[in-house]
Amino acid sequence: MSVINILVVDDREENIVALEALLKRDDINILSTTSPNEALRIAWENTISVALVDVQMPDIDGFELVEMLKANPRTKDILVIFVTAISKEAKYAVKGFGTGAVDYLYKPLDPYITSAKVDAFIQLAQTQKEIRAKNEELQNYAIMVKNSADVITTVDAQTFRIQSINPAVFKIFGYQPIELLQRSIIDLAADDSQPLFRKKLSEIVNNNLSYAVSEYQFETFDKRTIWAECRTTYSNKTLFLNISDVSPQKSYQQELIKSKEAAEHSRKIKENFLANMSHELRTPVNGIIGLTSMLRKSTLDDQQKNVIDLLEVSSQSLLGVINDVLDISKIEAGKFSIIRKPNDLKGVVKSVIDLLKYKADEKNVELMLEIAPDVPETIMFDALRLNQILMNLLSNAIKFTDRGYVKLQLSAVQKLNDNVKLKFSVIDSGIGIPSDRLTKIFDSFEQAEQDTIVKYGGTGLGLTIVKKLIELKGGELTVSSQVGSGSVFNFTNWYTVTDKPKTVRDNDSSSLRALEPFNEVNVLVAEDNLVNQFMLSKMLKDWNVNVEIVDNGQKVIDKLIAKDFDLILMDTHMPEMNGYQAAKNIRVNFTEPKRSIPIISLSAATFDHEQQQALSAGMNDVLAKPFQPYQLHEKMKKLLDAEAVKTKLLG
Template identity: 50%
Template sequence: MENTKILLLDDREENLISLKAILNRDDIEIYATTSPNEALRIVWESDIAVALVDVQMPGMDGFEFAETLFSNPKTREILIVFVTAISKETTYAVRGLKTGAIDYLYKPLDPYITNAKVDSLIKLARSQREIRDKNKLLENYATIVLNSPDIIATVEPDTGSILSINPSVETILGITPASLVKTSVLDLLVDPAKSSLREVLVKRSFIGGETIVVEDQFYGRLRQPVWLELRIMYKNRLLFVNLHDVEKRKAHELALIDAQTQAEKARKTKESFLANMSHEIRTPLNGIIGLGNLLSATELNDAQTELVSMLRQSSGSLLNILNDILDISKIDDGKFSIIPTSTDLRVLGKGIVDLMQFKADEKQLGLRLEIGDNVPECVTVDGLRLNQILLNLVGNALKFTENGSVVLKMEHISKAATGHSIRFTVQDSGIGMTAEQLANIFSEYGQASENTSHQYGGTGLGLTISQKLVRLMGSELEVNSRFREGSQFFFTLLVPDANEKGSDAKPAVPFQNLPPFEGKKVLVAEDNPVNALLLRKYLKAWQLNAVVVGNGKGAVDQLREEMFDLIIMDTRMPEMDGFQAARFAREELHVRTPILSLSATVLPEEVAQALESGMNDTLSKPFEPEKLHQKIGLLLSTFATPAVSQF
């Protein structure tokens, strides 16, 4: 505790020395002087609690000194004790007390009496100081409460009755404080039955002493609901409640929830649209590609062979556009993965040039591959996506070039501990672009100009998806172009060395030359007549006995009657779809026959739904016959024992 400061004022030095000797204690800090003027300076500058003042002094006596202190608010509370050798007459004592003194000490001083009186004065001074400090604190609290922007109230915990409330209630709720005293706080609520505050009062959960925070809706001006946050504390058998206006925050939260709901609804709508679009386009596209395969297996003259080739090229272009749309959607939804594998860059580059050579020949353009000497043979990169990017860039370059050539370059830039920096460049001598056209070149569904779309065709998706794929691979697709002089698209990838050389792609085998599955019986559920025809032709070529039905119900009826080695089932069919039929077969008929799902969508959700319904594998339309053959072989070898029906 801080020492108590005591002033000793006496015109005789020997009396001060005597008083100091009597009051020599650790809890007292003594200021002593023979000058009343010096004493006035001391009490003004120091926090004096008790003053022992001689009565008879020249210039200013003790009474005048006491009156001076009492007249000033800053020094009025100093406890004054007169020290005197004069008479103890009543009139003399009364005069001293009227000047502000509270007691007398008479000379000669008795040390015991002096110390006892000083002790009591110190206790009294400390008590007064504590009261004064608490009063100031209460005044400060009262000022804070009165001027607080929040509503602050005291509430009776048993009844919820408001005992006091500050003026902010009128600002926030439009109700005068006086009209709310003795009113239940629950009467101000919009819905007391569902109120968090009511639950706190009923359960008396405030008894623990911890601050409880709840939110409730109160009636505001014109009976408009207002959200308030309540901080409730229980002390001295009262509830102290701070009510903070959170209407704006609550409105923001509700708007955010609504936005999230709308975004989720939009996402589901988009997924539904993509699934339907994929199914509606892929189903006939599978028929077109399949019919092209069937035609190519027949005897054709040169003109017919050329027409079939054009048919397959056109259907392939349509499939690429569809895949681009779905890829953009998957990237935007964060459902697209880059999968690095061992990739031979020379084989990849040669494959692109060989594939696009027919396009270059049609336009009588040069197309060549340039690979730097230091480019490693095999690196670890997502070869499938790198191939997709470069195919897009080379295809675009050929599309927009009328004279000259297109060059695909691979250059070794540098080598570091983490791998090789390889720059991939596609350069053309085509129409080029202006600065304005370059600004929007990577925007979705956009092309350099409206004219470009009419003259050269295309959706404008190729560059968009290429940029997105390059970014997923940790780089940026850049472009340099001059109008009517050509363009150069390039990006740099950091790729590690591959541990082993990637396997070369095997040439496609005509479906009629694939190995047979003799004596196996297959149930096919497919509602599209063209796709059903294709499956019959493929399965017959592979010596499989096929029973074809038009929907899931037909498949279930067939499974009740016969046993099969394999079931091939479309997912989307009328009356009963493939998911329902597979689940019924597994759960009701206890069929263990392997089921291959044929789906016209490539969305992960539908693949997961197929596996969850009891199907063993999936194949997306349009499919290559070789891929179907591979899936059939894998399922027949895995489930070698014929399935047994419930009968």
Template identity: 50%
Template sequence: MENTKILLLDDREENLISLRAILNRGDIEIFETTSANEALRMVWENDIAVALVDVQMPGMDGFEFAETLFSNPKTREILIVFVTAISKETTYAVRGLKTGAIDYLYKPLDPYITNAKVDSLIRLARSQKEIRDKNKMLENYATIILNSPDIIATVEPETGKIISINPSVEKILGLVPSDLLGVTILDSLVDPFNSGFREVLVKKSYLNGETIVVEDRFFGRLRQPVWLELRIMYKNRLLFINLHDIEKRKAHERALIDAQAQAEKARKVKESFLANMSHEIRTPLNGIIGLGNLLNATQLDESQRDLVSMLRQSSGSLLNILNDILDISKMDEGKFSIVPTATDLRQLGKGIIDLMQFKAEEKKLELSLHVEETVPENVMADGMRINQVLLNLVGNALKFTQKGHVKLRIERISETENGHKIKFTVEDSGIGMSEEHMSNIFSEYGQASENTSYQYGGTGLGLTISQKLIRLMKSELEVNSRFNEGSQFFFTLVLSSTKEKSLDNTPQALFQDLPPFDGESVLVAEDNPINALLLKKYLKTWALNPTMVVNGKEAVDMLKKHSFDLIILDTRMPEMDGFEAARHARTFLGVKTPILSLSATVLPEEVAQALQSGMNDTLSKPFEPEKLYRKIQSLLFAEVK
């Protein structure tokens, strides 16, 4: 504890020496002087608690000194004791007490009496100081409470009645503070029976001594609800509550919830649109590609075969555009993943060159591949996506190059702790781009200039998708180009080598050359007549026995009368779609026959829906006949769970 400061004032030095000897103790700090004026300076500069003052002094006597201290608010609280050797008459003592002194010490001083009185004065001084400090603190708290922007109230925990409340309640809720005294706080709640505060009162959870935070709606001006956050603390058998206005925060939360609901609604609308668009385009496209396959299987002269080849190329281009749009959607929603498998980069590069060679020959361009010897034989990579990117880059290079060359280079730049740093470059001697146009080529639907799509064709989605695919592989697609001098598109990937062998990219067999089955019966539900014709043709070519219906209802009716070895259901059909037909067959008819879903959409949601409805596998339109054959083969000879 801090030492108590005591002033000794006496005009005689020997008296000060005597007093100092009596008061020689560790809990006080002594200030002494023979001058009243010097004593006034000491009390002004130091926090003096007790003053022992001689009465008779030249100039300013003890009474005048005491009156001076008592007249100043800063020194009024000092406890003054007169030290005197003169008369003990009552009138003399009364005069001293009226000047502000509280006691007398008479010379000659008795050490025991002097120390006892000093002890008493120190205790009194400390008590008075503590009271003053607490009063000042209470005044500060009162000021804070009165000027707080929050509502601050004290409440009886047993009844919930308001004992005190600050003026902020009028600003926040429009209520007069005096009108609320003695009123239960529950009366101001919008829904008191489902109130967090009421639950605190009922369960008496405030008794655990921790600050409790709840949120409740209160009636405000014109009975408009206002959200308040209540911070509740229990002390001295009362609840002290701070009520903070959180209406803006709640409005923001409601806005976020509404925005999320709108975003979810927009997402579902978008999914529905993409599913419908995919179905409406892929269904006739499957017919076009299928009819091209059927024509290709007939006896054709060279001119007719060229026409069929162009038909298949055109339908393939249309399919690529559709896939680009769906890929963009899946990437934007974070539903696109990279799946590394064993990949032979030399075989991948050769496949791209072989596929695009005919376009190069048409334009009399040199199309070449260079793979450095240091590139590992097999690496772990998503070969399908790398192939998609390189095909796009090579296709663009051929499109925008009128003479000269297009080169695909695959080279190892370095070896790192995580694998080999492989650089892929597509270089051309084509039209090139200016710096201004290069800034736009990776944006969605963006091309080098407005005339590009008219002169060269394309949607402008290819580079956007390629960039997003490369970023999913933790890299960046970059470009160097000069107008009329050609372009270089390149990216680097860190790929680990593997001893696994990549799957051979064997050419697909013609559907008419596939081995026949053993006459198994197949129920097919397909509402599109062209697709139904194609399916029937494929199945009969493979020695299967198809029964054709046009919707899910007819399929269910047929299953009630006959059993089949395999069921093929289109997902979107009138009256009853494939999902409902599969569920009905599994749930109500107990059908164990394997079911293959034919869908004109490639959205993951529809694939999941097909499997959940009881189908065993899915195949997206348009499909190659060989893929359909392999699916049928797998389902017919696999044990159905």
């Protein structure tokens, strides 16, 4: 039972002490004062159920105080008991009851009578409080039912006849509520759905189910058939139904199912076709290449050697076309993955140049390589796919350049902590591309001009594969060209720099060293995974950090509005509002100094473009999961130290 507030008003402190001692109980909270004016304030600011008021007081007596309480709508329902030492004559009692009192207690107080009367009025106050709460609940429920967009109805559990129904029935079914009273709810269902509907309602009643959801077809007043979702609750021999028109969703759902089935069917046909094509094409080509190799080892004259050379070139060309078609298909099917590992960037680039140099020499085209000094030696990248991109771009440039040069330039355009943005440029002095064809050259089977195929050959898949691979890696590809002067293909991407000292450190005992604590640092952690929440909380508390944890970006915003923090650790993938959105919100909508609060992105994603997305959203640093404690400690210390220096300079 809830606690009842009792107000005691008496101009003598000893009387208040006596009453408090007499009335002390767990279900009573006593508020007392010797001042009538103070009593009015207390009654206004607190929900008072019972008031014990002394009649004889200076300035304002008890009668006047009660009149003022009863005149105010906020305090008019207080149960007032007068406590008095004056005569018990009827005229005083009448005056007291006339002001709104419910009873009298006469001094000197009898403990038993006082306790009994107060207990009776406490029970009355509790009952009144519960009745008011129920009335308010019923009023709110009535408003909700009346204004609901769904049909809400009560149904007799034995006869299934409608006992009450809200106005929404006219909008959904076309019936006035009064027309359906005492009619069976089963009659509203379409003929085919009536047996199932009746069976379901009977099952709910017979099994005493508290809640059930089902869908049926219903017939409207104008004979239309609609789909409706019925949410049914059973209690006290009454069924409560909430009926929603789900026809649009049902129609859309059915269309989606048809589309999904058609897409699945097409995908399976395509996958089967590609699998068969791969097998049927690769098998004979592999045979041709093998036989060519065998023939080369036999005794051949010069003419036969030339034929073997042509056969080998043709076989490799055919195999390249097969690989292009299959790569495009795998990319479009979402089954093409990028695998990043520490690799020697300059070594990979130089090997591509070495492989293509003979092609350039055959055409008397100069093939050049320029690598800027600040380009790192070792970075995280998929060597196979980078090789594929550069081979396609450079082969394409050599093919369409009859004189002059083809150049590969590699430069670092931006650096951020352990990340570097690299730019690869393939520049040629070839035939160029008309401006109206620049956007089409990346489409499958497209080339700059129709006669290009005749003159230069090719499938038109090379640039398509390059573009899709670069996009899969999170990079960006651009092209500029002038007819007769050549073309420039640029692609940029963020990469993580790796080096041997860092790798060694990750594996030696230094990662297990004791980490110094932080002092008076408040950190807000945004993480929706319970295991990660526990891990981060434990780790940070071991460093004497004050931690608060939320599970989505919106709660980050709410917490930051209400309280100051020194740093935020933000997961990027969270429900309701993700980490990127929350970081952008902070950087745009907050004022200083909260706008500049340091934010570290914590994410299980290791894709370069996702790390760049975090930085672009306004996060100061990125730490990929899983990570070692010292790695988080270092990043936190770095940002907190920088923030301390900035604060000192500004201060």
